[in-house]
Amino acid sequence: MNQKILKLSVPLLVVAAVAYLILSPSRYVGYTPDQPIPFNHKIHAGDNGIDCRYCHTGVDNSAHATVPPSSTCMNCHGLGGVAAKQEHVKWLTEQYNNKRPVSWVKVHDTPDFVYFNHSRHINRGVDCSQCHGNIAEAEVVGQSKSLNMGFCVDCHRENNAPNDCSTCHR
């Protein structure tokens, strides 16, 4: 009898501990992975005022925000374009000409068992900065909010948004 409980509870504890380590917010806040080349949001979205949606198409009409393909960059940085001689722009142009997509590393990643939808938030006037911080002033993108369950549920409560489990877990 006791042995049976022990056999059951030890693996459960291990699972709980691993889940805690994986899911605790501190693992995410401040996460700033190295990118293939530095991409500076402050220069683009801040100093030059390029709209977030110009690059992150989809953010206001679908679940996903998308990261732009190099062809979007080439609208400005193509041959003879903006900063064409800068080393990272040169590298970018070379990749583009050789049809090699840039492998940007994902920064924000909610677990697969969570359903999230950008457009629902954007169309209700929730600002990017409420979940991502002030990206227009960021030289490097890192995760600035926990994006854990408490973070989502608190804002839903304050805004009378749906809060039953099936809203975010399907």
Ligand code: HEC
């Ligand atoms: C709408 C125009 C536009 C688009 C689109 C654009 N850029 Fe830029 N980019 C600029 C401007 C303006 C600068 C500043 C140039 C300067 O100050 O000399 C710049 C500068 C840069 C630099 C040099 C940064 C530095 O530290 O000097 C890099 C690298 C760069 N962009 C990468 C990208 C990438 C990658 C994309 C696509 C994801 C992109 N750009 C899309 C306008 C654009």
Ligand code: HEC
């Ligand atoms: C010129 C194109 C461009 C513009 C304009 C732009 N971004 Fe980005 N964004 C990128 C690229 C390229 C990446 C991937 C590289 C990185 O993470 O730094 C990125 C990454 C991100 C990420 C992290 C994505 C992830 O993997 O989790 C967020 C969040 C983001 N951008 C938000 C914004 C917001 C908010 C604005 C407007 C204030 C904006 N971006 C404007 C090109 C752009």
Ligand code: HEC
């Ligand atoms: C209510 C919170 C919230 C708001 C508002 C929000 N985001 Fe996000 N964003 C997230 C979450 C959560 C993820 C991770 C999604 C995932 O892993 O499936 C994410 C991921 C991203 C990504 C990575 C690509 C993707 O779709 O996974 C980009 C780029 C991005 N957001 C840009 C933006 C921009 C630009 C805005 C404003 C126009 C914005 N976000 C507004 C919460 C938000």
Ligand code: HEC
């Ligand atoms: C800053 C406030 C805020 C934060 C943070 C936030 N939400 Fe929301 N969310 C809202 C509002 C407001 C709505 C209602 C939108 C509407 O009425 O269309 C909503 C709607 C939704 C919906 C659509 C609900 C439905 O069935 O109509 C989903 C799914 C959702 N949020 C998931 C999330 C998840 C997951 C997170 C955390 C990663 C999150 N939200 C964080 C404010 C927020």
Ligand code: HEC
């Ligand atoms: C507004 C969105 C939202 C609602 C509503 C919501 N959750 Fe979550 N839930 C999340 C997010 C986001 C995570 C992922 C947390 C992380 O990455 O740390 C999560 C994680 C979880 C986990 C994994 C363990 C943990 O705490 O991280 C469980 C279990 C869970 N939710 C159960 C529930 C139950 C039961 C309900 C209803 C009472 C519920 N959730 C309602 C967004 C939501």
